[in-house]
Amino acid sequence: MSCDGEQLQRSLLSGQWREQAGIASQNVLLQLGKLVADGDFRAYLCSPLANEVLALRSDALNDLSLPIKSWFDFSVPSAGGDYEQELVRLLTAVACLHAFLQANWTGPDLDLHPLSLLDISVEKQSSITEETLQQKAIAELAYAGEPAYHLAPATFLFRLAQILLDLPYHHASSAEWWRMRAWNVHAQLLAEPVAFPSVALEDLENTLADEPDLVGQLWLERGLLDHRQSNDRVALECFVRAARATGLRYELTGALGKRTKFQQADLTQLVLLAESRASNGDSIGEKGEEVPSGVTQGTADELAKKLPETLALNDDTLLEHTEFTSSNPAAPGSRLGHLDPSNQPALQPLDQCILLSLCLNVRNTSPAHGLTTEQMMPYVARVISHPENWSVHTMALLLRSRLEAHRTRTVDRSTLQLQALIDQMPTADSALAERLRLLHALPLPTKWELERELALRFLSLGVVKSALEIFERLEMWEEAVRCWQATEQRDRALSVVRDLLEGRRAEAGAVLARGKASATGPRRAVLDAAREAKLWCLLGELEPERAREHFERAWVVSGETSGRAMRSLGGYFFAREEYAEAMPCLRRAVAINPLFTRSWFILGCACIREEDWEGAREAFARCVTIDDEDAESWNNLASVYLRMKNVPGRNLSQSEQTSHYDDDEQEHLLKADRTAAIPFENKMLAFRALKQGLKFHYENWRMWMNYTIVAMDVGEFAEACRALGRVVEERAAKVGSESVDTDVLDRLVGAATRAASDEHGSTVLSQNEGQNLLRRVDDLFVRIILPRVSSPRIFRARARLLVSQGKVPEALEAYLEGYRTGVAGQMEAGETDLERWREGVREVEDIYDVLVNYGPKVEGSKWKLQARSIVRTFMGRTKDFEDEAEWSRLVELLDGLKQGVGR
Known part of the structure; x- marks a missing residue:
């Protein structure tokens, strides 16, 4: 051979x-x-x-x-x-x-x-x-x-x-x-x-260098493996590499069009322009579409019959497809500007797989809001418009079904389409080789996962009975328990799980070996170890009073291999604040399955409680390595850095060293350390961690406040200015002037008014000092703080900034505004609080000095009259304090004005 x-x-x-x-x-x-x-x-x-x-x-x-x-x-x-x-x-x-x-x-x-x-x-x-x-x-x-x-x-x-x-x-x-x-x-x-073993593909890529499509498929499948392990950043790199190998060109842009039947004006709609590499043997159809070799235009109808059914929307308002009225994309200079958005050429099936994978990556790297759906739909629509392969078209319809599941006008088609995809699996309408050809290059779920998804869809719509029927048939007992609990049938859930564990209830037989206790004894179902351990964990969740016993039994039954058992037991101890007992359980759990982010997170929290800072750092670093959009873990990681008294080792991952921030539960740790002897390197690591985390939790004011403090400590005044502004924007409506950390504000003003010069005497153009910082601080006052809140310290800080700019009249007015909003300016007759009155005296003296120093510099200013009025008004409202020693100081102020000089 x-x-x-x-x-x-x-x-x-x-x-x-x-x-x-x-x-x-x-x-x-x-x-x-x-x-x-x-x-x-x-x-x-x-x-x-x-x-x-x-x-x-x-x-x-x-x-x-x-x-x-x-x-x-x-x-x-x-x-x-x-x-x-x-x-x-x-x-x-x-x-x-x-x-x-x-x-x-x-x-x-x-x-x-x-x-x-x-x-x-x-x-x-x-x-x-x-x-x-x-x-x-x-x-x-x-x-x-x-x-x-x-x-x-x-x-x-x-x-x-x-x-x-x-x-x-x-x-x-x-x-x-x-x-x-x-x-x-x-x-x-x-x-x-x-986590599966890593794969070295470079040698194989070199071997296949003469076939770009195989190279592209290789990197696409590698990206899907990373996607399933939540390595989204690496997966995206693989998907882009696959597109580069196959010569696929794609661009998400806009073009004028309509999306509803009654829309009058054309609006810019998102569209994905994509074009495959011209390959030998391809022909061009009547409409300018590429037809793969071996497929003639006359066989198009036969091909359509072999593909999954694409259900129509049939809505009275929404169009089936976006109708583009422009033949060119909206963005000028587009690399694919020659493509007509409404009549694009067909793509090679492998390129369609790449687009669907890129669509998945949009979901994984974007926040969970409507914009994500809008970004994903053009990818799916581009693939659905030209069905070429059974598996690819099935995956595209499935993604569309998922995207439409949360919209009122499309939820019906979404559910019916999912049911249709499940029903067409057993049929033989298309060749098996065609179904398998690109299956490895797609994230197509299994049959049972499709049915599970349909059951979860029913559950979200409130159709609990139909969902329960599917879960029971699939023997997915965790989901079935959820349905029983939703229908207040906890006893039924307990009964089923106990029957399974005790062999009185037999599953379908996939992992059940039926044997006889004796020749004439009863038949008993026997579970495999991993399955039995999972059921013991489920029983522990159903019986919280005996949870520890059941979780420990699960660990023993599994032969000490069940990560689920240790996760559950660690969570049990953590909920009871037994952190020392929780830590070893959680460490065993992450050693068995290091991709379970929640276990790492709880382990990190337990380490914080036990002041094991190195263990906490490692745990939260693993959290952000698995999911770099986990803002809460970035937050806690920064908090840990600010508690560590030594600099972490230099073998930290790059994602960790660019990390950030502190959880609101740990906020007190950060504030307590504002004067502690924390190594500067640790502060920088905390600053980077907070900066990274805020990208994914932009509205969390506590994170911004902590970021402000750390940024001030490391000298990043421009970032501190931005962060303080975000805190004011988020909190001013609720707490007023308390939203402004006036200590930070004073330091920012001091840095902005301190001009730095290099050795040649010229001004250093740094974002954190001098004129550049002054502009940022000035904008902070004008655009954010003063339109929302006011306080004496805020106005005084504003006045100092104006003085540094030579704007003495505006500065004097700011000082006066500060006095009016202070204790002295708002004190009424009949005041009896001595300490409050003494504070008012100090404020009167301060504004008096300001008027004496800056009044003469303002042309046309009646500063003497203002000073006399301020002192007399205050004395008139507080005559009850004439016997106090401080009263003589007010008299001296008036005497000084009569003599024409200051104090």
Whole structure:
């Protein structure tokens, strides 16, 4: 057997069979490769070559507690061994993987039974069943303490694919890519995101350099794996790299158009302009649209019949699609300005996958508000407008359904479209090879995840009974418990969970091995360890009075591998303020599954309570590494930096060193340390952390106040000025002048009026001093503070700023305004508070000095008359204090005016 192994591997990767010129059609390996590429998995897996790969050892199945891998005797070629033997193993792994995808993602139903692949001797046939294989596979697919979904059919095939791909490959370079695909699939079987091994793709990229589409698909799939692990920034880089490789050009811009049937004036509408790289073999349709090679214009109707049904909106107001009235985008100088927004060319299916992935990244990197939906919809609309592939079109319709789920006029179509997508899975309206071709390049959910999403949609609409029926059928007991609690059936929830744990209630059998206690004894359902641990945790949440007992039982049952058990137990201790007990539990939880952000966050809070600052720093740093939009974690990280007395190590991540800020629960820590001996490096780390966090929590005034204080400490006066303005904007309406930290304001004025010069005597143009800062502080007074609040200290600070600018008349008026709003200016006759009167005397003396010093500099000013009036008025209102020693000082002020001089 000889064939071009490189071309065979590329055919498998692309999902399209490539005929190899000069190779005899009788080549057995080539024929088998075509079976796999065309989706005829039963024929391949029943072939003699596949049977050789999956041959059982002579002692296999003697002990069913042994792992599945031990059942087989896979012969592994040496580094200089048989290339074709590796290809046969790779073909078998791909056939098993894609058969599993057919059963769980694309449909139609799989016509293959995993047990039929094993050559089991007659004497052992009674000891192993399809149910046994399913149970073993599900148990082995638990990863990082997270159980795999127990009703996924044909999981034994996926476990076989994993085992085969984990074997060493010395010649088949694409094996690493297939491993990544297997990890992508595995990630979707688990209840929570987990961290998978990193993948080195550079060598494979170099090998495929002559095929840009394969390179683009490689980086697209890598980005999807990062997306599933919440590494959104890395995922975006991969998506952009994929677009660059395939030559896709895209631009989100605007064009004039209408969105409603009764709209009269054209308004600018968001539109995504996109164009694929011109490829050899493509033709142009009648409307100027690119038609992929092999697809003629006459087959368009047949293609439409093979695609999922696109439901119409049928609304009395909204149009089905945005009607663009302009043939050019609104933005001048657009790179894609030659495209007509209403008649764009068709995109290659792979480019459509890239756009849908970029659309996902918009959701992950934008705030949860309406603008996000508006940004995402043009991506989806661009793909839906030209359906080219079954899986791609399904994903586009699913995304549109999600975006329309929260709008009154579109929620009906959203729910019906989701139901239609579920209903079309078992059908065979399109070729299996077409469904599988780009499945790895899409974030398409499994069948059960689609049904779960539909049930959650029902739940959000208040259709609890229909949602509960789906959850019970899918045996998703956590969601079912939510429904029972919503309908006040807590006893029913408790009963079901207890019956499952005690074996009185059997699930569908995916992870249940039925055995007999004795020859005549009752049959009892047996759960796998990860599944049982999860149910014990659920029982602990239903019975809070026995929660600790149940969580600890879950930990023991799982063999100390359940991250869920330790998360629950740590949360239990934390809620009872037993922080020392919570910390080791949470540390075990994050060691098992480090991607669970909430565990890191609670661990950080517990460390703060126990004053373990290094542990808290590590915990919150991991939070912001996983989700760099977590403002609360940035906040707490800054608070920790301001409590640490030593500078953190220099091995910090870049995202951590550009981090920021403090939680309102920790605000007292920050203010208490305003005069503490905190290392300057720590203050800078806190400043950066707060700055980063405020990007995602812009309206939190406490964060802005803390940012103000830290910015002043590190000399970032321009940022402190901006932050103080935000605090005033957020709080002035509620607390008035208390929204202004006058100590900070005075320091800002002092910095702004202190002109800095370099060694040559010229003014230094810094944002944090001199004229540049003066303009910022002046704007702070004029635009933000004075229109909202007033107080004596605010006016005095304003006056000092005006004096530095040479605006003496305005400064004098500001001093007078400050006096009028102060104690002396508002004191009424009959005042009896001695301390308040003494404070008023000091204010009178201050304004007297101001008038004496600045009055003569103001042309036409009647400053003597003003000073005399102020002193006499104050004395007239407070005659009851004539016997106090301070009264003589007021008399001296009047005498000084009579003599024509100051004090």
